[in-house]
Amino acid sequence: MPARRLLAPTAVFASVALIWWLAGRAGWTNAYLLPAPSTVAAALSDLAASGALLKHTLISLQRVLLGFALSVALALPLAVLLSASRPARVVLDPLLEFVRQVPPLALIPLLILWLGIGEAQKLGIIVLASFFPVFLGFRGGIAGVDPKLIEVGRVAGLTRRDILTRIVLPSALPELVVGLRISLGYSWRALVGAELIASSAGLGYMIIDAENLARTDIVLAGILVIGAIGLLSDLVLRLAVTRAFPWLSADLEAARA
Amino acid sequence: MLELIDASRQYDVAGRAVRALDGVSERFPAGSITTVVGRSGCGKTTLLRLLAGLTDPSSGEVRRDAARSIGVVFQEARLMPWLDAAANVAFPLKGRLGRAEIAARVDEALTLVGLTDARRALPAQLSGGMAQRVAIARALAQRPDILLLDEPFSALDAFTRRSLQRVLVDIWRRRRSTVVLVTHDVEEAVLLGESVVEMEAGRVVGRVAVDLPFPREATDPAVVDLRRRILARLVGGADPFNPQVCSRRKP
Numbered sequence: 001m002p003a004r005r006l007l008a009p010t011a012v013f014a015s016v017a018l019i020w021w022l023a024g025r026a027g028w029t030n031a032y033l034l035p036a037p038s039t040v041a042a043a044l045s046d047l048a049a050s051g052a053l054l055k056h057t058l059i060s061l062q063r064v065l066l067g068f069a070l071s072v073a074l075a076l077p078l079a080v081l082l083s084a085s086r087p088a089r090v091v092l093d094p095l096l097e098f099v100r101q102v103p104p105l106a107l108i109p110l111l112i113l114w115l116g117i118g119e120a121q122k123l124g125i126i127v128l129a130s131f132f133p134v135f136l137g138f139r140g141g142i143a144g145v146d147p148k149l150i151e152v153g154r155v156a157g158l159t160r161r162d163i164l165t166r167i168v169l170p171s172a173l174p175e176l177v178v179g180l181r182i183s184l185g186y187s188w189r190a191l192v193g194a195e196l197i198a199s200s201a202g203l204g205y206m207i208i209d210a211e212n213l214a215r216t217d218i219v220l221a222g223i224l225v226i227g228a229i230g231l232l233s234d235l236v237l238r239l240a241v242t243r244a245f246p247w248l249s250a251d252l253e254a255a256r257a
Numbered sequence: 258m259l260e261l262i263d264a265s266r267q268y269d270v271a272g273r274a275v276r277a278l279d280g281v282s283e284r285f286p287a288g289s290i291t292t293v294v295g296r297s298g299c300g301k302t303t304l305l306r307l308l309a310g311l312t313d314p315s316s317g318e319v320r321r322d323a324a325r326s327i328g329v330v331f332q333e334a335r336l337m338p339w340l341d342a343a344a345n346v347a348f349p350l351k352g353r354l355g356r357a358e359i360a361a362r363v364d365e366a367l368t369l370v371g372l373t374d375a376r377r378a379l380p381a382q383l384s385g386g387m388a389q390r391v392a393i394a395r396a397l398a399q400r401p402d403i404l405l406l407d408e409p410f411s412a413l414d415a416f417t418r419r420s421l422q423r424v425l426v427d428i429w430r431r432r433r434s435t436v437v438l439v440t441h442d443v444e445e446a447v448l449l450g451e452s453v454v455e456m457e458a459g460r461v462v463g464r465v466a467v468d469l470p471f472p473r474e475a476t477d478p479a480v481v482d483l484r485r486r487i488l489a490r491l492v493g494g495a496d497p498f499n500p501q502v503c504s505r506r507k508p
């Protein structure tokens with residue numbers, strides 16, 4: 001990524017910080033409801049110095065990545081199965097459609113009953129939040145394969161299996177990548193919900209705990225960190241995809257727009 | 258053997274039955290090169306799809322020796338966007354031949370179509386004509402017993418077209434594969450066919466044997482004369498812009 005591409009976003013964030021700071025100085029905002037950037041920065045550096053920030057971040061990162069990985073591991077085979085098998089579609093589609101309509105947060109009580117209040121429940125929420133984009137993206141990609149390319153495989157005498165692995169799945173990749181990016185984002189967004197109950201660490205916990213202690217500066221610091229890591233992980237995913245599949249970069253540009 | 262016996266193909270277009278192919282009986286002898294000519298919408302692609310086994314006839318029969326391999330050049334390039342030119346050419350060969358053999362065939366085929374420099378280019382980086390040449394190379398690299406080509410050269414500039422027409426005749430003469438080439442260009446049909454099948458409105462309306470040695474020249478008076486005669490018959494005195502020429506008339 002060329003440094004020039006980072007110029008505009010950096011300028012935008014700097015301007016927001018400036019306006020935020022000016023608003024505090026001018027007394028337009030309440031220092032308790034919206035602490036000044038300097039207060040937040042101080043809170044951030046305190047958290048960093050005490051090692052708390054690193055501990056919370058690592059725990060959250062682990063939860064997000066594990067939950068995201070679980071989602072992907074579930075979604076990919078399921079999408080292939082449902083695309084290939086009509087009976088599987090008939091049975092599973094209505095169920096999945098139903099679950100998709102239910103907000104993950106509404107399922108927290110059930111998840112607590114079924115999975116307890118440990119790590120499994122937290123991963124469960126992240127999985128519920130991040131499963132559908134990657135699942136639907138992959139299925140859409142598979143359904144959208146160009147039948148003209150399938151014919152190329154047919155005249156070449158490819159088996160059904162070869163047509164699936166050599167034509168259908170690669171065709172589905174652009175939409176899968178979009179699904180992956182949305183899912184990864186949703187995993188981060190589900191974090192606070194996941195760490196709402198019975199947790200003693202993680203960025204989500206840190207934010208909830210700070211709220212109880214009326215430490216708005218720490219709440220804001222936590223939000224900034226989650227947002228920044230979310231952006232960073234999206235960037236890493238995008239770079240990895242461009243590396244692995246150079247032909248996709250055009251599609252990625254379109255997806256970003 | 259490659260043969261259509263009273264073959265018809267109907268399509269349902271907005272609730273109306275369209276006869277894309279209407280009772281065609283035609284033999285394509287082993288080792289022959291046949292061109293099929295007719296204007297757009299007259300069923301040329303449908304005929305080729307039946308021969309390739311991509312569509313079944315609504316009635317009638319398609320006979321093809323199942324043991325014989327087929328290569329198809331479609332009207333569009335149909336390249337896999339995720340594979341570079343060389344990998345697209347190798348696509349039908351993968352898992353069938355050894356790596357060295359595949360590499361040799363890919364090199365040979367890309368050389369034949371004049372694209373050795375573009376072997377690492379992705380389809381999105383190729384012009385329409387280049388993509389079509391990769392598609393031609395893909396079919397040639399298969400060395401099929403039966404080679405079916407659907408207006409393979411129409412996206413090419415005149416120079417490239419002429420040289421690829423020669424390449425095709427060369428390969429046919431060396432390998433003695435059965436070639437069926439569909440075109441809307443009467444001159445091309447006369448230059449390339451041992452016989453020219455004339456189509457109109459889903460039917461075969463004529464078959465002309467072209468008794469001229471290869472390679473043929475477009476300026477050869479015999480070619481020019483034959484071209485004029487076929488053209489006159491296909492236009493049939495009718496207004497060439499009158500769409501009714503392609504309507505479903507009953508004989």
Ligand SMILES: Nc1ncnc2c1ncn2[C@@H]1O[C@H](COP(=O)(O)OP(=O)(O)O)[C@@H](O)[C@H]1O
Nearest residue numbers: 268269270277296297298299300301302303304
């Ligand atoms: N898949 C299809 N569905 C509906 N109509 C079709 C289809 N394929 C061809 N046709 C119709 O059949 C006729 C012949 O088409 P085609 O074989 O493609 O002609 P050509 O290749 O000579 O231009 C046309 O009227 C076309 O609209």
Ligand SMILES: [Mg+2]
Nearest residue numbers: 301302332407
């Ligand atoms: Mg056609």
